[in-house]
Amino acid sequence: MILVTGATGFVGQALCEELDHRQIAYRPTSRTPRGGFYTSGPIDGKSDWSAALRGVTTVVHLAARVHVMNEAASDPLSAFRATNVDATFNLARQAAAVGARRFIFLSSIKVNGESTPPGKPFTSGDTPNPGDAYGQSKWEAEQALFQLGAETGMEIVVIRPPLVYGPGVKANFASMLRWVKRGVPLPLGQVANRRSLVFVRNLADFILVSVDVADAANRTFLVSDGTDLSVSELLRKLAENLGVRSRLVAVPPRLLEIAAVLLGKGAAAQRLLGSLQVNISETQQITGWLPPYSVDDGLRQTARAFLKENSQA
Template identity: 65%
Template sequence: MILVTGATGFVGTALCTDLATRGIAFRPVSRLAKPGFHAIGEIHAGTDWSEALIGVETVVHLAARVHVMDEKAVDPLAAFRAANVEATVNLARQAAASGARRFVFVSSIKVNGEATTPGRPFTAEDRPDPLDPYGVSKWEAEQALFALGRETGMEIVAIRPPLVYGPGVKANFASLMRLARRGLPLPLAAVANRRSLVFVGNLTDFIILCTHEQRAANRTFLVSDDDDQSISQLLRGISNAMGRKAWLLPVPPRLLAIAASVLGKGQAAQRLLGSLQLDIGETRRITGWTPPFSTAEGLARTVDAFLQQDVRST
């Protein structure tokens, strides 16, 4: 039996669908009562997981306080630590005590840092360099989990994905799809950055592999589609999936960065113009895993769901 926390979220929903399709027994957890889900209430350092953990051999922990653009907490780091470190360790310690053999923790590439330089993608062996409270909390959770694993013998697997996209994706990726649908000219043809992405179907496939693959035990993995894209390539791919042609103008990236800085959008420009690449060579070598979906397939499925939702909402 696999316990899935965060089962109602974007990745959690996709993971539960994937598990059900494969006929793998799992118990999805939600904070509130919902048909087919185990209601756990608020997840914090004092949450009682005893009933949820009955018969569970593996925990996949997706529930987290996620990176937010408009932070409201007075002390963001304390808020992230409470949700992502203290609550995670509480669950893991109870899982180990109940006899669970493995704990799969979905972390974030933000543990490695916010950007990469050309030709130097992040690897799992790099020295962590988290730069925001979310990334710091994920790194601290990883360390605490591996320490607990050494203490209890429960196997730990940490997975650090980059931006995840797929049917139902929101935030920045949904904004890109809306821009592509509008067909307006965008000044991004000259941007030659490289960013790693992971289609949600690829991520769930790798998570499931990590629930049972012995070679994955007590390791940290980076995961992606292994097909890095520039922002211009990504927009062309999205537009192509929509049956459109992207209208991109060749404006020097430096000018775009300056304009964004003047407008107070420097961080947004970094995400749009900067590079963040992952080297998943070790992931492939150790586990034998290959992404089952190409980026083109992932974009097609993502765009199709986006367009269908758009039709239903009109």
């Protein structure tokens, strides 16, 4: 039996669909009452997971306080730690106590850092360099889990994805879809950075691979679609799949950087203009995993879902 926390979230829904498709027994959790789900209530360092963990051999922990674009908390690091560190460790400690064999933790590439030089992707062996409270909390959770695993014998698997996209995606990726569909001119035609992405169904597939592969125990994995894109390439592909003309304006990236800094949007500009690549060769060597969907498959499915959703709005 697999326990899936955060089962109603973006990644959780895709994972549960894959578990259903493969007819694998699992127990999904939700903070609020939902048919067929274990109701966890608020997830914190004191949550009682005894009922949810009954008969569970593997925990896939997806529930988290995610990266917040417009942070409202007076102490963001404490807020992230409460959910991403304390609550995670509390669940893992209880899972180990009932004899769970493996604990799979969805972390973030933000543990590695915010950007990479072109052609020098992150690897799982790089020294962590989180640049914000979210990344720091994920790194602290990873360390606590590996320490617990060493003490109890429960196997720990950490997965650090880059930007995750797919049908129903929200936040920045959804904004890009709206901009492109509306034909908004975007000054990104000369951006030649490289960004790694992971289609949500590829991520779900890798999570299930990591459940059973013996050599995955006590390791950290980076995942992606295996093909990196520049932001300009990504926007052109989205336009093609949305059936509209790409409206990219060629503006030197350096001018965009200067303008963003002057407007106080330097961090947002970095995500659009900078590179962030991950090397998944070690992941593939250890687990034998190959992404079942190409980046073109993923973008096509994402665009179709967006068009369908907006046609019904």
